[in-house]
Amino acid sequence: MINILLGAIIFSxxxxxxxxxxxxxxxxxxxxxxxxxxxxxxxxRKNKIVNKKAKIFLIPITLLSFTYCIFNNTFFNNLNxxxxxILLVLMIIDLFKNNLRINADLVGEILCVFFVPLSFVGEAxxxxxxxxxxxxxxxxxxRKGKTVKKVIKSLLIIFPLVLFILIMLATADNTFGSIFKxxxxxxxxxxxxxxxxxxxxxxVLIILAFMYFLGLFYYLFFKHENNEQxxxxxxxNKDNFTIKLLLGILNAIxxxxxxxxxxxxxxxxxxxxxxxxxxxxxxxxxxxxVINLITILIAKKSENGEEKNxxxxxxxxxxxxxxxxxxxxxxxxxxxxxxxxxxxxxxLMVYCILFTETCLLMPxxxxxxxxKINLTKTxxxxxxxxxxxxxxINFDNLIAKRNVDRYIETGKIDITYLKFATGTDAVKQLxxxxxxxxxxxxxxxxxxxxxxxxxxRLIQEEMDIRDFNISKIRAKEIIKNK
Numbered sequence: 001m002i003n004i005l006l007g008a009i010i011f012s013x014x015x016x017x018x019x020x021x022x023x024x025x026x027x028x029x030x031x032x033x034x035x036x037x038x039x040x041x042x043x044x045r046k047n048k049i050v051n052k053k054a055k056i057f058l059i060p061i062t063l064l065s066f067t068y069c070i071f072n073n074t075f076f077n078n079l080n081x082x083x084x085x086i087l088l089v090l091m092i093i094d095l096f097k098n099n100l101r102i103n104a105d106l107v108g109e110i111l112c113v114f115f116v117p118l119s120f121v122g123e124a125x126x127x128x129x130x131x132x133x134x135x136x137x138x139x140x141x142x143r144k145g146k147t148v149k150k151v152i153k154s155l156l157i158i159f160p161l162v163l164f165i166l167i168m169l170a171t172a173d174n175t176f177g178s179i180f181k182x183x184x185x186x187x188x189x190x191x192x193x194x195x196x197x198x199x200x201x202x203x204v205l206i207i208l209a210f211m212y213f214l215g216l217f218y219y220l221f222f223k224h225e226n227n228e229q230x231x232x233x234x235x236x237n238k239d240n241f242t243i244k245l246l247l248g249i250l251n252a253i254x255x256x257x258x259x260x261x262x263x264x265x266x267x268x269x270x271x272x273x274x275x276x277x278x279x280x281x282x283x284x285x286x287x288x289x290v291i292n293l294i295t296i297l298i299a300k301k302s303e304n305g306e307e308k309n310x311x312x313x314x315x316x317x318x319x320x321x322x323x324x325x326x327x328x329x330x331x332x333x334x335x336x337x338x339x340x341x342x343x344x345x346x347x348l349m350v351y352c353i354l355f356t357e358t359c360l361l362m363p364x365x366x367x368x369x370x371x372k373i374n375l376t377k378t379x380x381x382x383x384x385x386x387x388x389x390x391x392x393i394n395f396d397n398l399i400a401k402r403n404v405d406r407y408i409e410t411g412k413i414d415i416t417y418l419k420f421a422t423g424t425d426a427v428k429q430l431x432x433x434x435x436x437x438x439x440x441x442x443x444x445x446x447x448x449x450x451x452x453x454x455x456x457r458l459i460q461e462e463m464d465i466r467d468f469n470i471s472k473i474r475a476k477e478i479i480k481n482k
Contacts, residue, residue, distance in 0.1 A: 001131040004124070004217045007038055012209035016202050018466050024077065025467035028068040032084060036061060039092070039220065046221050049095050057091030060384045067391045072423040072471040075345065076391050083387070089113045090380070096224065101376045117215035124218035240309060243302045246295065247315035254322035261329040285330035286350060289357055292323040293364065297375075300368055316368045320361050327354050342414050343402040345395055345421060352393075356386040396422040400429035407443075408436055415443050419450045424458070424475035427451065431482045455479040 011031075018027035036058060043049050064080050064087075067073075089110050094100045296316045331354050338347055363378040400422055407413035413433075418426065433447045458476045463469070 001124075001127050001218075003042070004214065004221065005128055007042075007217055008210050008213040011035055011038070011213050012206050015209050016206050020202055020205065021198075022464075023467045023469075024068045025463075025469040026069040027466040028084075029062070029065045030466075032065040032088075033062060036088060036091075039088075039217075040095075042217070042221050043092075043095060048221070048224070050097055051094055054091050054094035057087050057094070060388050061087050061091070063388050064391060069468055070470050071391070071394060071396075072425055072469055072475075073391075073394075073396055074423060076395075080391070085114075086110065087384070092220065100380070117212065117219040119215070120219045120223060121211050121215040124214050127218070240302055240312065243299045244311060244315070247299055247312065247319065250292075250295070251315055251318050251322065254319070254326070258322055258325045258329075261325065285326045285333070286353060286357075289323050289326050289330070289354075292319055292326070293357070293360065296320065296364060296368065313368055313370075317365055320365050320368070324358065324361055327358050330354055338402075342406060342412070342417075343399050344417065345399060348395055348399060349390075352386065352390050356383060359386065394425055396425035397429060400426035404429050404432050407433065411438065411440065413443060415446050419446065424454070424469075424471045427454070427475040427478050431478060434482065451479050451482065 011034075014034075015031060018031050040049075040055065040058075061084055064084050067080065068077060090100070092113055093106070093109050100106070296319055299312050299316050302312070331351065334347060334350050334354075359382050360379060363373055363375060363382070366373050367375045400418055403413055403418060415433075418430065422430075430447055430451060434444055436444075455476060458472055458479075461467075461472070463472070
């Protein structure tokens with residue numbers, strides 16, 4: 001309990017020190033890595049870890065934490081504020097057991113790890129009080145008590161006397177007095193510069209963080225039980241008629257749709273203006289592909305326990321093939337649309353999501369064919385790898401590069417979008433606009449003004465180790481030397 005108390009105090013103070021009033025940079029790594037390490041260390045000491053392979057979650061947690069000091073992408077910075085804690089909770093859940101499954105129970109377990117610790121704060125404080133009482137009764141004898149009293153008594157006598165002597169000496173000698181005068185003047189200035197409201201806000205936040213961490217550590221290290229009840233599930237014959245009918249109808253529709261897609265997009269059709277044809281469709285096809293995956297998972301679950309349903313398996317595999325064609329069609333539509341209207345963050349995200357869905361299809365087919373595969377962990381692994389990869393792609397730089405390339409080739413560019421939708425990661429590409437040989441004065445002036453304003457904002461930022469960010473430092477140098 002003493003170790004839990006110290007951990008809660010240290011991490012609550014460390015949390016507010018790193019993040020209060022500062023933009024997030026290296027601070028995320030400085031907090032996330034030791035915090036996760038502390039939890040793993042004490043779970044190991046308490047013999048709570050059942051599945052050591054769950055420590056693999058440390059890799060995406062650490063990598064995503066580093067993105068805050070490498071890149072400056074607002075979207076991922078905000079999203080990772082949720083993703084990193086959720087990955088930590090998933091790691092904790094997987095450490096306690098070896099059968100992580102994506103279902104309603106998993107959502108309940110995640111919420112449990114987040115909120116249940118609040119209900120143990122009172123119990124943890126009571127245990128701490130008992131621990132201190134036992135510690136005091138065992139370790140402090142009457143001799144030590146007398147020693148403490150003597151030290152306190154001595155300090156009460158010495159401090160006023162020393163202070164009085166210093167005042168006397170300071171008034172007796174101007175040189176000696178000036179030394180202490182400067183010290184007191186500096187102390188007064190320091191006190192004046194301290195904002196009471198800021199100190200009070202920090203104090204309140206530290207108390208709240210301390211209470212939560214105390215409850216969290218107490219819950220994880222003492223109250224959480226690893227025992228899993230293996231419930232006996234009675235296998236019942238299920239009525240598969242509805243799911244069979246749905247698979248048949250959907251596959252028939254997809255067959256007609258895919259024939260049209262192949263004829264229109266892949267074989268070619270001179271009557272089609274591809275930019276207009278692709279303007280609507282890629283989002284719809286992406287959503288349909290997600291629905292297909294969900295339908296396949298439900299269909300597979302609906303099989304009778306006694307015998308495998310060949311019809312459901314066959315139709316599910318066919319639907320996977322059609323889904324793959326839909327994903328390709330969506331990507332081709334997006335390609336035509338980008339060529340016509342430019343490149344944006346959302347359009348690049350579509351490619352990443354389509355790629356992730358395509359990767360999910362292979363394990364899905366193996367699972368349908370009854371190959372031994374943990375579909376939940378495979379899905380989580382693929383999604384985590386894809387998401388971490390998206391964080392390190394450097395979206396803003398890539399988007400700016402492709403738009404500037406398009407500007408050099410066609411003379412078309414949405415400079416307003418690049419100014420407001422990209423950050424310091426895109427600065428290197430934006431400086432290329434100033435070197436383009438054309439008569440587009442408006443675009444060059446807008447770019448020049450934007451870079452100058454950005455440089456002024458960056459040089460005014462007081463950056464320290466907490467909000468250290470490589471992207472901002474590089475952007476300042478690039479603009480300075482443009």
